[in-house]
Amino acid sequence: MKSKLPHLVLVEDDPFIQRMYERALTAAGFDVSLSPDGTILLEVSQLHAPDIILMDVKMPNFNGLETLEELKSGIGTREIPVIMLSAYDDPAIVNKAMALGAEKYLVKSQYEPMQVVDILKQILSNHGKHFEYPEVPPQVS
Numbered sequence: 001m002k003s004k005l006p007h008l009v010l011v012e013d014d015p016f017i018q019r020m021y022e023r024a025l026t027a028a029g030f031d032v033s034l035s036p037d038g039t040i041l042l043e044v045s046q047l048h049a050p051d052i053i054l055m056d057v058k059m060p061n062f063n064g065l066e067t068l069e070e071l072k073s074g075i076g077t078r079e080i081p082v083i084m085l086s087a088y089d090d091p092a093i094v095n096k097a098m099a100l101g102a103e104k105y106l107v108k109s110q111y112e113p114m115q116v117v118d119i120l121k122q123i124l125s126n127h128g129k130h131f132e133y134p135e136v137p138p139q140v141s
Contacts, residue, residue, distance in 0.1 A: 005031040006124055006131045007048075011041050011055035011064070012085075017108070021054070021085075024113035029133035030120075036060070038067025045077050051129055052120055057086040057093060065096055072101035081123050085116065 008030045012018040018034060025032045033050065035041040037059045045053075053071070057064035064084060071077045081103040086093070094105045103123050106116060121133065 004131070005029055006051040006120075006129065007031045007033065008120065009033045009035055009041055009044065009050045009053045009055075011035045011038060011053065011059065011067070013037060013056065013059045017056075021113055021116070024117055025054075025120075027134075028114070028117040028121075029131065030117075038062030038064065038070070041067060042070055042074075042077075045071065045080065046074070049076055049080055051080075052124055053080055053082045054085055054116070054120065055082060057084060057088050057097070065093070065100060068097060068100045068102060081127055083116075083120065083123065085111075 008025060010018065010021055010025065010032055012021065013036045022032050022034060033044065035044065039061045041053070055064045055067065064086065068082055071080060071082060082101065084097045084102045084105045085108055087108050089107045097105050104119060106119065124131065
């Protein structure tokens, strides 16, 4: 069953990266909410759980790994797929994120925004969440 736009929360404190991904995700058919850190994400997710979360590791207040651990221990949030998108390519951090329940760990320098969009759509589909997405103009990537 297809439904409305997928609701995604982008947790990123770098304004440039935030704008770049917000633009690509919105053009690809996502309803994007922004959060500069994990504390705000946790508050918002308790009230209205998103379909998927794209989250950085290094952030002020509550970092991405701490936030992931909190999300995965919450009754209303543990089933939300979380994809980590980070500049860190440290195997210890990647392994910890995966052990805490991240669906995938992506290194920012290895992916273009539209590649990340494709991964997000696939993960949503794998979780039985099907949406109709608009055609994305080539200049958005």
